[in-house]
Amino acid sequence: MKIVGKTKILGIIGHPVAHSLSPLMHNAAIEALGLDFVYVPFPVEPESLSAAVHGLRALGVRGFNVTIPHKSVVMPLLDKISPEAELCGAVNTVSNENGLLVGYNTDGTGLLKSLRDDLGFKPGGSVVLILGAGGAARGALASLCNAGVSRIIVANRTRERGEALVETFRDRFGKVSFHLSSLETGRLEENLKAADLLVNTTSVGMNGTSFDGLNLASMASHAKVYDMVYSPAETPLLADARRNGLACANGIGMLAAQGEAAFSIWTGVESPPGLMKDRVLAEIVA
Ligand code: NAP
Numbered sequence: 001m002k003i004v005g006k007t008k009i010l011g012i013i014g015h016p017v018a019h020s021l022s023p024l025m026h027n028a029a030i031e032a033l034g035l036d037f038v039y040v041p042f043p044v045e046p047e048s049l050s051a052a053v054h055g056l057r058a059l060g061v062r063g064f065n066v067t068i069p070h071k072s073v074v075m076p077l078l079d080k081i082s083p084e085a086e087l088c089g090a091v092n093t094v095s096n097e098n099g100l101l102v103g104y105n106t107d108g109t110g111l112l113k114s115l116r117d118d119l120g121f122k123p124g125g126s127v128v129l130i131l132g133a134g135g136a137a138r139g140a141l142a143s144l145c146n147a148g149v150s151r152i153i154v155a156n157r158t159r160e161r162g163e164a165l166v167e168t169f170r171d172r173f174g175k176v177s178f179h180l181s182s183l184e185t186g187r188l189e190e191n192l193k194a195a196d197l198l199v200n201t202t203s204v205g206m207n208g209t210s211f212d213g214l215n216l217a218s219m220a221s222h223a224k225v226y227d228m229v230y231s232p233a234e235t236p237l238l239a240d241a242r243r244n245g246l247a248c249a250n251g252i253g254m255l256a257a258q259g260e261a262a263f264s265i266w267t268g269v270e271s272p273p274g275l276m277k278d279r280v281l282a283e284i285v286a
Contacts (some may be wrong), residue, residue, distance in 0.1 A: 012066070022065055026259060066093070084143075092262070108146075109257065131155050131199065140201050141169050198225045
């Protein structure tokens with residue numbers, strides 16, 4: 001990679017950001033396509049967010065990803081927000097359009113692509129059980145509702161947060177039926193039976209943590225399980241799905257697909273198919 005005077009800068013802001021796999025994915029695509037771009041990590045502490053965003057604009061950075069903890073708080077600092085990001089209440093991609101900062105959310109697009117490519121899942125008319133009600137859950141709901149699911153059940157540890165999420169989406173998507181469930185063992189049973197797809201949008205599973213007493217044995221044999229967590233590659237939830245003979249996938253496909261969508265927004269060209277995912281897999285296995 002040769003950096004010259006005209007090289008365009010892309011990056012990611014977050015805190016921490018050192019663990020991010022995005023620089024690897026994007027620089028692999030830049031290199032493969034021979035584009036005059038470079039993607040760099042920018043660690044940004046919460047109290048420096050506003051200064052950092054103004055700085056990125058002033059420096060003419062072409063675009064940047066936004067990760068934890070800035071995905072929602074960055075929104076008022078931007079000039080325009082896409083309808084999908086507005087609905088999610090979170091931005092993960094910012095494009096600098098000649099000084100105008102436009103916020104997008106590509107997580108939902110990434111989830112749908114991964115569900116299709118990794119699990120062959122078709123959302124139309126399906127029943128989806130979502131574990132969690134944070135930013136990732138909002139992205140999942142927005143994309144699944146737009147893709148035509150018929151019923152969504154949200155199960156969250158903090159009931160009020162689950163309620164707030166369901167209320168927002170119920171107002172917006174009249175054709176989808178929304179339900180709230182407890183995460184507690186036993187209470188989830190009927191919803192597990194009814195679900196065509198279970199999506200874990202919580203951070204449970206990271207570093208091998210698991211949901212207390214959650215057992216997938218009652219899920220229908222055609223049902224699929226998706227875990228947005230990808231480290232470890234096989235979370236306890238996915239191990240349980242496999243034991244029960246259910247098709248399942250971790251969040252690597254989503255990570256790569258949200259990156260591909262951001263890359264197209266910034267560069268106007270598509271990342272070579274499969275390249276970002278292969279690059280991440282190589283890194284995780286290494
Ligand atoms: P967030 O807004 O902080 O929400 C966290 C969610 O996890 C909340 O629903 C929270 O429940 C729940 N939770 C946390 N600890 C829990 C526990 N011990 N038991 C039960 N529930 C628990 O975070 P986020 O942005 O939604 O991200 C959530 C996860 O999705 C992260 O692991 C992130 O890495 C992953 N993610 C992956 C991708 C991908 O591309 N694969 C993309 C986006 C996010 P409460 O409301 O009760 O606190």
